[in-house]
Amino acid sequence: MSALKIKKGTSRHSAYDLRDPHAETEERHTLAVVVDNEAGVLARVIGLFSGRGYNIESLTVAETDHTGHVSRITVVTTGTPSVIEQIKAQLGRLVPVHDVHDLTVEGASVERELALFKVSGNGNDRIESLRLAEIFRANVVDSTLESFVFEMTGTPQKIDAFAELMRPLGLVEMARTGVAALSRGMD
Known part of the structure; x- marks a missing residue:
């Protein structure tokens, strides 16, 4: 370990790229x-x-x-x-x-994931969460005076983006199904 206590190697979240440049990429x-x-x-x-x-x-x-x-x-x-x-x-x-x-190397494919989001909030946060849900085409599947449960289907990246926007608005819980994928075309 160095004086800065930086471990050899890196993760995808590290600011330091200490990997071997000749190594195969993941x-x-x-x-x-x-x-x-x-x-x-x-x-x-x-x-x-x-x-x-x-x-x-x-x-x-x-x-x-x-x-x-x-x-x-x-x-x-x-x-x-x-x-x-x-x-x-x-x-x-x-x-x-x-x-x-x-499916990654065999050609074009379609990937989708289903996610449920429980968002708790009042006032403007509640209105903003409904507005964002409409933009992302998320459906309200449960509603109380204090919370919503949204259902959304999309790519994993779309679900990640929606979750990040919902965090400051009161995201309480999230459940994801995992990726379902099929290759495109006749094969």
Whole structure:
């Protein structure tokens, strides 16, 4: 450690870029994993990430074919290109996995996330929160004399932007579903 107590390395929030300039940069990737819908499959897929120290930024799971008992797991993760390739290869080797798609590299895709925001406020803050909700196309799904619950669907960046604007107006609580994504086009 230096005299300034700056640790070697950096985070994305650091003012100091101490990373090796020749190292591979980390990228954000959205992976769609088609799996058998049976007990323990999600634990095996997620265990692959945690056992190797890979981070999951977002996770969404739902059955997509009731008759075939198939589910789709959408995982947003970050890593160097070689780490992402290793993740995809290791996922593909798991027995209950049918298919692994990297939506980030396979072409254009659509990503959406659902979020609920509880905002508490009175007077002008209440009016301003309603005005911002209208601009962001958020719906009021619950209203009391002291608070609102807004529902919004959009990109993760849009949801982050709305949350930042709501914080000074009385954002109390937020719940997010995680990213759901599909590739665009016929494939």
